[in-house]
Amino acid sequence: MAAEPRPIGPEPNHARRFGAIWVIATLIATPLVVVLVGPILPPGNGSEQAAGHVTDNTVLLAMATPVLLLVLIYLIYASIYFRQPRGGALEGPPVRGNSRVQSTWIVVTSLLVLSLAIYGTVRLESDYGAGSGSGPNPLTVPSGPKLPVQVIAQQWAFTYRYPTYGGVETPHLVLPVNQMIELHVTSLDVIHSFWAYQLGVKADANPHVDNVAFVKPTKLQTFNIRCAELCGIWHGEMSDLGHVVSGPAFNTWIHQQVVAFAPATKVLPPYSTTYLPEPTRRGE
Amino acid sequence: MSLLVKKLLGVGTAVAVLGVLIGLYIASWATSFPQSVAAVSSPVSAGTGGSQLTLETVAAIGPKYSPSHPDWVSYLVKSHGKWVRSTIYTVPANSIVHVTLYQYDGATGLRNPFLSQVQGTVGGTVTVDGKTVNAIDPEEASHTFVVPQLGVFVPLPGVPEEAKNQCEFAPCEGAAHRTIEFSFRTGKKGRYRWQCFVPCAAGWLNGNGGPMQTLGYMDGFIDVV
Numbered sequence: 001m002a003a004e005p006r007p008i009g010p011e012p013n014h015a016r017r018f019g020a021i022w023v024i025a026t027l028i029a030t031p032l033v034v035v036l037v038g039p040i041l042p043p044g045n046g047s048e049q050a051a052g053h054v055t056d057n058t059v060l061l062a063m064a065t066p067v068l069l070l071v072l073i074y075l076i077y078a079s080i081y082f083r084q085p086r087g088g089a090l091e092g093p094p095v096r097g098n099s100r101v102q103s104t105w106i107v108v109t110s111l112l113v114l115s116l117a118i119y120g121t122v123r124l125e126s127d128y129g130a131g132s133g134s135g136p137n138p139l140t141v142p143s144g145p146k147l148p149v150q151v152i153a154q155q156w157a158f159t160y161r162y163p164t165y166g167g168v169e170t171p172h173l174v175l176p177v178n179q180m181i182e183l184h185v186t187s188l189d190v191i192h193s194f195w196a197y198q199l200g201v202k203a204d205a206n207p208h209v210d211n212v213a214f215v216k217p218t219k220l221q222t223f224n225i226r227c228a229e230l231c232g233i234w235h236g237e238m239s240d241l242g243h244v245v246s247g248p249a250f251n252t253w254i255h256q257q258v259v260a261f262a263p264a265t266k267v268l269p270p271y272s273t274t275y276l277p278e279p280t281r282r283g284e
Numbered sequence: 285m286s287l288l289v290k291k292l293l294g295v296g297t298a299v300a301v302l303g304v305l306i307g308l309y310i311a312s313w314a315t316s317f318p319q320s321v322a323a324v325s326s327p328v329s330a331g332t333g334g335s336q337l338t339l340e341t342v343a344a345i346g347p348k349y350s351p352s353h354p355d356w357v358s359y360l361v362k363s364h365g366k367w368v369r370s371t372i373y374t375v376p377a378n379s380i381v382h383v384t385l386y387q388y389d390g391a392t393g394l395r396n397p398f399l400s401q402v403q404g405t406v407g408g409t410v411t412v413d414g415k416t417v418n419a420i421d422p423e424e425a426s427h428t429f430v431v432p433q434l435g436v437f438v439p440l441p442g443v444p445e446e447a448k449n450q451c452e453f454a455p456c457e458g459a460a461h462r463t464i465e466f467s468f469r470t471g472k473k474g475r476y477r478w479q480c481f482v483p484c485a486a487g488w489l490n491g492n493g494g495p496m497q498t499l500g501y502m503d504g505f506i507d508v509v
Binding site: 154155159188189190232233234237240264268269 | 399401419430477492496
């Protein structure tokens with residue numbers, strides 16, 4: 001037996017009521033999210049670039065919070081006020097062609113996405129690539145002195161070359177604090193990716209490509225280095241620890257490396273932004 | 285029995301047989317892990333202590349040790365007086381491991397000459413045919429024995445091209461070879477990977493496929509226990 005239709009009383013103004021709830025929730029939640037969650041967002045504040053990532057992630061979170069609240073509050077509101085009465089089989093009338101809702105939706109989402117695209121582009125270039133690889137000719141280059149360090153990837157290890165210290169190559173990455181570093185990332189074989197997590201650096205290591213990334217470490221720390229591109233059986237083991245040390249400690253360390261690796265330095269090819277490794281007799 | 289039931293039975297049987305075959309293949313693959321070989325204790329009378337690993341590198345493993353890939357370049361390890369194809373070695377923690385390596389392969393050369401310098405061994409040197417060196421000519425490298433996490437980098441020079449009696453495939457006893465000896469210190473317990481850094485896998489992309497990416501040939505683990 002079909003249920004009797006429920007008598008319909010005067011409907012409240014759902015849009016106004018829902019809008020008020022959403023605005024109040026947004027005004028409360030967004031500052032809380034920014035203040036409480038923002039500071040613990042990855043990758044931390046190990047460098048100017050990493051701190052910039054934290055800022056960007058906080059902005060994204062702040063913009064996403066109202067959208068998330070909109071969806072959640074609507075679900076809860078609808079499940080309370082628009083639920084089907086028990087035993088009822090009524091359906092609301094179909095809604096077709098509400099140009100006001102459609103236009104609002106298109107305009108708001110377009111503005112949101114476009115503003116994020118503009119924000120991202122400006123942030124990327126104002127921060128000299130924001131720690132990412134910018135190719136051999138970066139659009140923006142920081143002024144002032146920079147310490148060039150070459151990151152050489154091969155299956156399955158990273159090594160590092162310091163061209164301003166006689167081109168010495170070492171298996172360790174040590175950087176001075178508060179010094180702009182100009183990383184030149186390349187590979188001797190397949191595609192790798194150099195990822196220094198706490199420094200906010202991630203740059204593809206491609207053979208025959210000089211991928212430049214800038215980073216300025218801002219605190220003494222040990223940071224994780226990983227390969228972020230699946231590169232073969234030992235990809236998961238292609239990790240290491242790097243260190244940010246004081247200027248004097250760096251000078252001491254680099255001069256120790258120059259002495260320790262003098263035999264290898266003698267047989268290294270002259271410093272170059274990329275290498276065409278020989279030999280390939282077996283691999284041809 | 286209706287035609288439909290017969291068809292269903294036929295398809296079901298075929299699927300079951302295929303499933304069993306796939307299962308057997310996966311089981312075979314999963315259980316084909318190389319056996320672990322323990323380093324033997326060095327005689328105290330030798331005054332060195334620690335443990336001893338005796339290794340061998342060959343240009344082709346041969347059908348005796350690898351019927352499926354007889355032409356793959358490989359390491360072998362001596363276990364109870366016999367050569368065994370394994371690249372998983374067990375060594376004691378916080379001790380010295382003495383390695384004697386018989387190198388039967390020719391030179392390929394290092395992709396990165398930096399690895400031609402010996403690192404992480406006791407004294408920072410190796411002994412090649414009785415001569416102590418701290419680096420080799422990168423063009424003469426045939427293979428390397430590298431344990432990155434332990435900081436051990438040992439380049440292995442190849443047998444000269446003009447040498448007579450070159451070994452074609454294992455076993456290689458009596459053939460032309462280089463003898464490399466070195467020692468390294470182990471640290472805390474753990475599993476450490478080791479690998480060859482010379483692109484020595486003939487015919488593979490960048491010389492780094494096949495035996496370079498298969499346990500039991502040119503890479504493996506050092507189990508420090």
